[in-house]
Amino acid sequence: MEFFLGAFTAEWERRRAALLHDLSLGRIGPDDDEERRRASAPVRAGPAGTKTGSRLRAGGSWRPGTGRARPFGERPMRARFEGLAAGSQSAVVKMASFGGGSRLGAMINYVSRNGEVVVENERGDHLRGRDQLSAVGSEWDHLLKNRAASRDIGLFEISVTEGRRDGEEGIERARAIVRQGLGDRAFALAVTIRPDGSGFDIEGIAVLRSARGERLSADEKATAIVQRRLDDARSGVAGSASFRFTGYGNGTDYGSGRLRSLVEAHKGKVCDEHGREIGDRKRAGDLVQLEWRGQLHSRKPRDVMHLVLSARAGTDAPAFREAARDFLGTQFAGHRYVFSLHDAASDPKAEETGGKRPHVHVHAIIAMRSDAGDRIETTIPAFREWRLTMAEKARTHGINMEMTDRRDRASPPAYSKNQVRPMNMIGRTQHEGTSASAQRRYDTKRSDKDSFPRTPRSKAYARTAQQEWHSIGSSALLPTQKDFAGAQVIRFEAHPRASRKKGGPARPAVKFWLAISNIYGEVGGACFGERRYAAHDPA
Template identity: 55%
Template structure:
């Protein structure tokens, strides 16, 4: 079978394909490697994109990069990556070059720009530089940025993920506390359907009860409630038409809504703090704040399908402790100008020597780093695309600009080191820090 190496977007994938093909043909891996070298050399001479950038050069970091002047720069980036083969990059790392670190910290809507700029500038105490090289200092100048960028924002409303509700249930004959909980869950499920929820019960004079809780507004079939008076009317109608209405009369109402896991976890922890007995839709007790956070993080997260406006993004570029600060600032400036040409952005350096924020408050980190706030939409209407291939291109360009400023830096990929991604805090937790740290899994799935 003929292998078309150009179909693979990275040198690492091409090498693996060549080696597997040679092995499956009964040949030797060494000859496959030699063939791979020849073909990569041919691709480089032809200006193909077989290196790290793949086809992302045409779209990397600048939306539709075929428009305006961004396209030639993107193509040049791919060509630059081809001239830095994996052997050269890994050999440089082995000799002490530091890896390029460019991280996407977060996205935000237009309303969040002020808070993000306040963090980046340390409340206006650090100088901030914009895309034209102008230095902005003080809160007053920073406050004008949002107005200058307003025309670039979609101002898209955040999704309503979790609603706060209450239900008044008339008195009924129940034999025990457990029977009361079963009746409450029957009432709630008749109205909410298959939505996940958590609740607490407060008994009133006369035998009626008030149920307070939180419900995921999106159903398993994709129907999303709005968490307001209109949604309460929909739920009330469904309950009144159900068989459960024969057990007891119930009145549903919503009292607010919010977006995302953090909102849900915060509200559920508050519910646990106010009530002694909080349970979920399956009758499981939510005993403490940790259980409340885990329920939202691990079980409700997949049901939320949160949507937030992505008007700006927060990008962090960092270097090792001891890196020349002035050189790194120049590299960051050139990287942003190259990668986000046509976009509005600002950046600020966080140097441990001049950071006004104390270490115990999260400042004065030992390594120098830069924070950038970038408008996702350019003045010409292009939007930045963020994909793994684009992030790889960012690191490649950052490494190139750093080398131009005398900093030994290379783009690296964990696949080239045969290293799996690190476990996240939701997968393992430390159980011993004496000597070598030991971990145990946090889920019931076999390891």
């Protein structure tokens, strides 16, 4: 089939069309093109002379069109650990959020500081001002499904007019009526008995998806469906039951918040569909998070993602911009994206509102679907690969950086943004937990308390890491490197699951490294502390 390159107005469209045409005719294979790009490392020039793009990584498990680069292979653990001991910072690649097409404009406004910060796209074009930024939405429109979030939780009220039945409590009667209308759905309710004895009112919250997969929409149509079921079930019964949905929302956060409000409004006199009392906020949160979560089958639109790349304070900003540009061009080739760099010197946002952070970082908004129709993977292996790629690109531009895994140092798991709320935005953001358990997780992460893995696979990984740190510490020449490696050995050896039964004596290796730490701890510990915290500052 013949086609004309002149039909495409943009250069990147012509290049893509030519490549796909050659592939369809068998002139080149994906691997041939990959080797060509690796060998020549082409750099594309944007209209303003800016450089963008980079060569793709090769090897490893790679599938075309997923937005994932072909890895050269995992960087050896020994090399990574030696780099960290020598002072390299950790590669920080964080998923800030997902969003639907309707949020694209707001996300771009955020990373561009409402048009005051220059934004660069995947072609190397520099976008300035609201007009150029607003045009991104129309360019990406064919990639955005603009789906609405699923309706997972519904709020309802039922007004029941009937006399009290002998031997039947109001809340038990209310549970039976709600079950008649909602069927096998999970719900929680509170009952208010009318003083005049004419009946009672029910206020409740319910999972909109039934055990059989039927999902109510919590609108007028759904209200009519439930009302009809109630009328059929109460045929021949004196009195009436009037049902209506009063609201709906998405996800466990919405459900937890609404159920807690219900508990507070009725002073703990709330029960679930099984008659179990929900007496406080903790029980309300646990019910939604632990029991209702699996029934929701919640869905939020994921048309775009917000990615944050961070480096420690003092990192050369222009070099980090180049590294981020290469990372995005390599890892998300074929996808639309825009990115901007924020640093303390150029950030127009005030410090007290979260701007002018001491560490340099890049915000990137990326379309999840490529022009070829393939979606980006956001699995744990994918994130590990992203950090590997980011570290490679940083080293290429003179920034000492390594990919790190929390099992490398027996580090605690991260806390999610839903588990904390910001208290102070100046410098490094201070948070507080949204619950007692969330506060413990936050405190554990901020204090960098050791956390030994539990699964067999991760335990084996951790044992290998422990051996590597021990070897590096034994052979290191500089005191600071020896102390850094020794501190990591202590974290592994001192943990009960890693080395001994709880309460047992410390192993000789622990005593050896404790002695080393006592000698070099002041210098090495200070160096390690700065590196540890600065590298993981939130953007």
